[in-house]
Amino acid sequence: DAGVTQSPTHLIKTRGQQVTLRCSPKSGHDTVSWYQQALGQGPQFIFQYYEEEERQRGNFPDRFSGHQFPNYSSELNVNALLLGDSALYLCASSLAGRKYSNQPQHFGDGTRLSIL
Amino acid sequence: AQRVTQPEKLLSVFKGAPVELKCNYSYSGSPELFWYVQYSRQRLQLLLRHISRESIKGFTADLNKGETSFHLKKPFAQEEDSAMYYCALTSNSGGSNYKLTFGKGTLLTVNP
Numbered sequence: 001d002a003g004v005t006q007s008p009t010h011l012i013k014t015r016g017q018q019v020t021l022r023c024s025p026k027s028g029h030d031t032v033s034w035y036q037q038a039l040g041q042g043p044q045f046i047f048q049y050y051e052e053e054e055r056q057r058g059n060f061p062d063r064f065s066g067h068q069f070p071n072y073s074s075e076l077n078v079n080a081l082l083l084g085d086s087a088l089y090l091c092a093s094s095l096a097g098r099k100y101s102n103q104p105q106h107f108g109d110g111t112r113l114s115i116l
Numbered sequence: 117a118q119r120v121t122q123p124e125k126l127l128s129v130f131k132g133a134p135v136e137l138k139c140n141y142s143y144s145g146s147p148e149l150f151w152y153v154q155y156s157r158q159r160l161q162l163l164l165r166h167i168s169r170e171s172i173k174g175f176t177a178d179l180n181k182g183e184t185s186f187h188l189k190k191p192f193a194q195e196e197d198s199a200m201y202y203c204a205l206t207s208n209s210g211g212s213n214y215k216l217t218f219g220k221g222t223l224l225t226v227n228p
Contacts, residue, residue, distance in 0.1 A: 004159075033215065041221075042202050042218030042220045042221070043202075044218070045223060056214065090160065105162075107157060107159050107160040
């Protein structure tokens with residue numbers, strides 16, 4: 001099991017552009033969360049998807065949007081990129097449901113996004 | 117609002133010495149606390165969670181609700197413990213996966 005996989009590993013964009021990042025969860029997991037990790041900071045929660053719907057959202061503007069597909073994979077889209085969006089974007093997967101109370105989240109390697 | 121504070125950005129100890137990584141939290145409800153670790157060139161991975169009350173790789177952490185702390189301890193540090201450590205918090209409402217709130221992390225270096 002490869003665990004959580006993210007693509008691409010690195011990406012360079014310019015201000016104003018749009019970007020799509022992809023995540024495949026760990027086999028058997030149905031919930032995907034996205035985090036932004038700026039340099040020298042801990043990961044910051046963006047949003048979480050379960051059953052193809054956004055279940056929770058952190059303090060991020062509407063420029064950040066996402067999607068979850070029937071196979072549980074997920075995309076993170078960021079529009080109108082700003083210099084401040086430069087960060088490592090982490091995807092984490094887990095298993096939801098009442099009997100899986102707060103199952104640990106498994107993280108991918110991340111996508112390093114640089115905005116010029 | 118929930119917040120996690122790790123007061124030490126860097127911590128350096130010698131091999132065999134005890135190590136304690138501090139974590140304080142702020143949360144109005146019933147929290148669940150985790151320690152995540154990131155070794156060099158590896159992904160973020162779970163080290164331990166307070167509800168498991170396990171000892172992983174010799175590390176332990178006790179949730180102190182009175183002091184709102186969840187410090188990570190190991191009696192004898194090893195060189196392979198050198199890594200970035202993150203304390204994280206989520207709601208302990210049960211039955212659901214809620215967002216993790218992370219601290220800024222502590223870089224532990226264990227010198228030979």
